[in-house]
Amino acid sequence: MNLLFYILAVAIGVVTGGITSLIGASGVMIIVPILSMFFKVSVHTAIGTSLFVDVIASLTVAYSYYKNGNIELKSGIWIALTSIIGAQLGASFASKMGEGNLSSSFGIVLVIAGLSMIRKSYKEKNAPSDTVSGFIHFKAEWQKILAALIIGLGIGILSGIFGAGGGVMILLALIILMSFPLHKAIGTSTLIMAITALSSTIGYAVRGNIDILLGILLSAGAVIGGILGSRFANKINEKTLQRTVGICFTAMGIVMTAIAIIK
Numbered sequence: 001m002n003l004l005f006y007i008l009a010v011a012i013g014v015v016t017g018g019i020t021s022l023i024g025a026s027g028v029m030i031i032v033p034i035l036s037m038f039f040k041v042s043v044h045t046a047i048g049t050s051l052f053v054d055v056i057a058s059l060t061v062a063y064s065y066y067k068n069g070n071i072e073l074k075s076g077i078w079i080a081l082t083s084i085i086g087a088q089l090g091a092s093f094a095s096k097m098g099e100g101n102l103s104s105s106f107g108i109v110l111v112i113a114g115l116s117m118i119r120k121s122y123k124e125k126n127a128p129s130d131t132v133s134g135f136i137h138f139k140a141e142w143q144k145i146l147a148a149l150i151i152g153l154g155i156g157i158l159s160g161i162f163g164a165g166g167g168v169m170i171l172l173a174l175i176i177l178m179s180f181p182l183h184k185a186i187g188t189s190t191l192i193m194a195i196t197a198l199s200s201t202i203g204y205a206v207r208g209n210i211d212i213l214l215g216i217l218l219s220a221g222a223v224i225g226g227i228l229g230s231r232f233a234n235k236i237n238e239k240t241l242q243r244t245v246g247i248c249f250t251a252m253g254i255v256m257t258a259i260a261i262i263k
Helices: 003-023 028-038 043-067 073-094 099-121 141-162 166-176 182-206 212-235 238-262
Strands: none
Touching: 003 028, 003 043, 003 166, 003 182, 003 212, 003 238, 028 043, 043 182, 043 212, 073 141, 073 166, 073 182, 099 166, 099 238, 141 166, 166 182, 166 238, 182 212, 182 238
């Protein structure tokens, strides 16, 4: 291993942390293919290492959002609890479904969500900048908790099926179903992702499927990227962040759909 190896690993981590801080997406989507193709790491080790980085990056980003008051702890914890259970169910479903159909379906969902957010960012100019409308409104605390548990289970199942889509699924659910403002949705989704990623990381670590050196290098970069990205995201207004997230979602969706079609 030479100096270039270390620099490249840290640089990949910086990009991963930055993306997590802006759109709450899992580093699995970036790290796994890069480790597999360029670092010649086995797929299982690549996934385990990326999950390890996910925990560090997500906790860094979540803490930054928490300092800015952009985390809903109550709903986040309830969602995280059932999402862990749902992920196990989703993983068992995924083995019975075609991978190409899953990837293209998720890609299309991302494109639609991304375009909707871009469109919304240009509308309602007179509306308050700190709100994102949803269609569920809660009259009592128990209703909110029950909804969080059900949504967490659903997110877990979908995350288990789609794999790397966990963070994005959480973010979409918080925005669309629970009426979270975008800043708070990103902060809360990264906290939930850290908890669910930790659960999976432990499983991979027990089986020896984590490259500790790579994980540390990637995590160091992810912390830097997460801190810088979070500072930027927490300072910009809701409309600009909506536009940024929308563009990222659309691009990710197009890439995922294209790869599924080519395969």
